[in-house]
Amino acid sequence: MSWEYGGIVVVTCLFYLKKYRISTVAALLMMLIELSVELIQPLIISKMIDGGIRNGDLSSVLQWGGFLAVCSIIAFVSGILSSFFASHVSQGFAYDLREQLYEKVQSYSLSVFDRFAASSLITRLTNDVTQLQNTVFMGLRIMMRAPLLVIGSVVMAFVVHAELALLLTLTVPVLLIFLIVVVKKAGNLFRMVQVKLDATNGVIQENLIAMRLIRVFGRMKFETERFARSSQELMIRTISALRLTELTMPIILLIMNTGILAVLWFGQIKISLGEATMGEVVAVVNYSLRTTGALSVFSMIVVNFSRARASAQRIADALETDSNLLGVTDGNVTSDTINGAVTFDHVSFQYPDTQAAVLHDISFETKPGATVAIMGATGAGKTSLVGLIPRLYEQNTGVVKIDGKDITTLNTEYLRDAIGYVPQEIILFTGTIQDNIAWGKEDATLDEIIEAAKLAQIHDTIISFPMGYDTMLGQKGVNLSGGQKQRLTIARALVRKPGILLLDDSTSALDIRTEATLLQALRDVACTTFLITQKISSTLHADLILLLEDGSLLAQGSHEELLENCVLYQRIYESQFSRVGGIRHVEGVK
Numbered sequence: 001m002s003w004e005y006g007g008i009v010v011v012t013c014l015f016y017l018k019k020y021r022i023s024t025v026a027a028l029l030m031m032l033i034e035l036s037v038e039l040i041q042p043l044i045i046s047k048m049i050d051g052g053i054r055n056g057d058l059s060s061v062l063q064w065g066g067f068l069a070v071c072s073i074i075a076f077v078s079g080i081l082s083s084f085f086a087s088h089v090s091q092g093f094a095y096d097l098r099e100q101l102y103e104k105v106q107s108y109s110l111s112v113f114d115r116f117a118a119s120s121l122i123t124r125l126t127n128d129v130t131q132l133q134n135t136v137f138m139g140l141r142i143m144m145r146a147p148l149l150v151i152g153s154v155v156m157a158f159v160v161h162a163e164l165a166l167l168l169t170l171t172v173p174v175l176l177i178f179l180i181v182v183v184k185k186a187g188n189l190f191r192m193v194q195v196k197l198d199a200t201n202g203v204i205q206e207n208l209i210a211m212r213l214i215r216v217f218g219r220m221k222f223e224t225e226r227f228a229r230s231s232q233e234l235m236i237r238t239i240s241a242l243r244l245t246e247l248t249m250p251i252i253l254l255i256m257n258t259g260i261l262a263v264l265w266f267g268q269i270k271i272s273l274g275e276a277t278m279g280e281v282v283a284v285v286n287y288s289l290r291t292t293g294a295l296s297v298f299s300m301i302v303v304n305f306s307r308a309r310a311s312a313q314r315i316a317d318a319l320e321t322d323s324n325l326l327g328v329t330d331g332n333v334t335s336d337t338i339n340g341a342v343t344f345d346h347v348s349f350q351y352p353d354t355q356a357a358v359l360h361d362i363s364f365e366t367k368p369g370a371t372v373a374i375m376g377a378t379g380a381g382k383t384s385l386v387g388l389i390p391r392l393y394e395q396n397t398g399v400v401k402i403d404g405k406d407i408t409t410l411n412t413e414y415l416r417d418a419i420g421y422v423p424q425e426i427i428l429f430t431g432t433i434q435d436n437i438a439w440g441k442e443d444a445t446l447d448e449i450i451e452a453a454k455l456a457q458i459h460d461t462i463i464s465f466p467m468g469y470d471t472m473l474g475q476k477g478v479n480l481s482g483g484q485k486q487r488l489t490i491a492r493a494l495v496r497k498p499g500i501l502l503l504d505d506s507t508s509a510l511d512i513r514t515e516a517t518l519l520q521a522l523r524d525v526a527c528t529t530f531l532i533t534q535k536i537s538s539t540l541h542a543d544l545i546l547l548l549e550d551g552s553l554l555a556q557g558s559h560e561e562l563l564e565n566c567v568l569y570q571r572i573y574e575s576q577f578s579r580v581g582g583i584r585h586v587e588g589v590k
C-alpha cells in the first residue's frame with residue numbers, strides 16, 4: 001500500500017473499511033435512497049404548482065402533496081439509518097486504526113522510539129486518528145452525497161428545462177477549479193497545524209511531569225509563558241488555515257447565487273414568451289438552491305479532507321517506520337533456564353544517529369549468581385552497557401554472551417523474560433501496590449508478591465500502611481518516598497525470579513543500612529546482579545567491580561584488588577570513607 005500520494009486518505013480508509021463492508025454498503029445505500037427522494041421533491045413541487053395550484057385542481061394538489069409527504073418520511077428514515085451505519089463504521093475504523101498504531105509503537109526498538117517525540121506519538125494516536133474518523137463519517141454521509149446531489153440536481157434541471165439548466169451548469173467548472181486550489185492550500189496549512197499541536201502537547205507533557213521541579217525552582221511564570229508562546233503559535237497556524245475555510249464558503253455562495261439570479265432573470269423572460277412554465281422555473285431554482293447547499297457543504301468537507309490528508313500522512317509515517325532499524329535479528333534459541341553467566345567480548349557501541357561510540361572495547365566475564373558493580377562518572381556509559389544485555393540496543397562490534405551463547409542467537413522474548421530491569425527513572429503505575437509489583441509477572445500469586453517485597457526490603461513498610469498491599473498509589477507513586485519507590489520497583493523486577501537483575505542506580509535513595517541488607521538478600525538468591533552505583537558501600541561485597549571512564553573499562557576486579565591497583569578507585573574510596581564516617585560502619589551492618 002502506497003502512502004505517499006494524494007489518494008492517501010482514500011487508500012487508508014478503504015484498507016481499514018474492508019472489515020465493515022456490510023455497514024459501509026448499508027450507509028451508502030441509505031444515503032442514495034435519501035438523495036433520490038430529495039431529487040424528486042422539486043419535480044413534485046413543480047407538478048403541484050402547474051397541474052394543481054395554477055388550475056385550482058384541489059385533488060391534484062392533495063395527490064402530489066401526499067406523494068411529497070411520503071417522500072419526506074422516506075428521506076427522514078433513510079437519513080437516520082445512513083447516519084447510524086456511518087457512525088458504526090467510523091467508530092470501528094478509528095478503533096482499529098488506533099489499536100494498530102499503538103501496537104506498532106509498542107514494537108518500536110528504542111532507537112526508533114528516540115526518533116519520535118512522545119507528544120507527537122500521542123497526537124498521532126488521538127487527534128490524527130480522530131481527523132480520519134471524522135472524514136470517514138463525513139465520507140459516508142456527505143462526501144459522496146454532496147457531489148451526487150450536485151450531479152443529480154443538474155441532470156434533473158435539464159430534464160425540467162434544458163436552457164435554464166445550462167445557466168446553472170456554467171458555474172460548475174469555475175467552482176471545481178476553485179475547490180482544487182483550496183484542497184492544495186489547505187493540506188499544507190493543516191500539516192503545520194498538526195506540527196504545532198505536537199509542540200504544544202510536548203510542552204504540556206513536560207510541564208505536568210516536571211510540576212514539582214517547576215514549583216521548587218519557581219519557574220511557573222517562565223513555563224506559563226513557554227506554554228502561552230506555543231499555544232499562540234498553534235492559534236496563529238489554526239487561524240490561517242481556518243481563514244481559508246471561512247473564505248471558501250462565501251465565494252462558492254457568490255458564484256452560485258449569480259447563477260440563480262441568471263436563472264430567475266432568463267426564467268421570467270421565458271415565461272413571458274410562453275417557453276417555460278412557472279413550475280419549471282421554480283423547479284430549476286430549487287435545484288440550483290440544492291446545488292448551492294451541497295457545494296457549500298462540500299467545500300467544508302474538502303477542507304476537512306485536506307486536514308485528514310495531513311493526519312493520514314503522519315499516521316502512515318508512524319505505521320511504516322521500520323521497527324527493526326538496527327537490523328536486530330531475533331534468534332530462536334530457548335532453553336529452560338538462564339543461569340546468568342554474562343560475557344562481554346570486545347564490545348563497542350554507538351547510538352544510532354550519533355557521532356561517537358559510547359562504549360569502547362569492553363571485555364569482562366561473570367559467573368552465574370555473581371554481583372557485578374558498575375562504577376564511573378556520569379556519562380561514562382554505565383546505563384548503555386547494561387542496556388545491551390536485554391538487547392534494548394545492539395552493540396556495533398564484539399559479542400555479548402549469556403551462559404556461553406551469543407545473545408543474538410537467543411529468542412528475544414525468552415531472553416527478556418529471564419531479566420529483571422530496574423531503570424534509573426522510577427516508573428510506577430496508578431493502581432495498588434500489589435498491582436505494581438505484579439506488573440512484573442502477570443500471573444504472580446500473592447505469596448510470590450510478598451516474597452519479592454521481602455527480598456526488596458519493602459514488605460514491612462507495606463504492611464505498616466492501613467491498606468497494606470491494597471494501598472492505592474497515586475500517579476507515579478506520589479504517596480511514597482523516593483527510597484520506598486525504588487524498593488517497590490526492585491520488588492517488581494524480583495517477582496519475575498530473574499536469572500539476571502539489572503539495577504540502574506536503584507539504591508541511591510536508600511540509607512546505608514537498608515541498602516546493605518538489600519544487597520545481602522540479593523546475594524542469597526540465585527541471580528546475577530548488575531548494580532550501577534556511585535557508592536563504595538555497594539561495591540564492597542561485589543564479586544566484580546567494573547570501573548568505566550569515558551566508555552572504556554578503566555579497571556575491573558574485586559574491592560580489594562581495585563583498592564590495591566586502581567588510583568581512581570582509591571580516590572573514590574577515600575572520599576566516601578571520610579564522608580560517611582568510615583566504611584567500617586557499613587561493614588558493621590553486615
Ligand SMILES: Nc1ncnc2c1ncn2[C@@H]1O[C@H](COP(=O)(O)OP(=O)(O)OP(=O)(O)O)[C@@H](O)[C@H]1O
Nearest residue numbers: 114351354358376377378379380381382383384385
Ligand atoms: N538514547 C541515546 N541516544 C544518544 N546518545 C545517548 C543516549 N543515551 C545516552 N547517550 C549518550 O551516551 C553516553 C553514555 O550515557 P549513559 O547513560 O550510558 O551514561 P551513564 O554512565 O549511565 O550516566 P549516568 O551516571 O549519568 O546515568 C552519554 O554521553 C550520553 O549522552
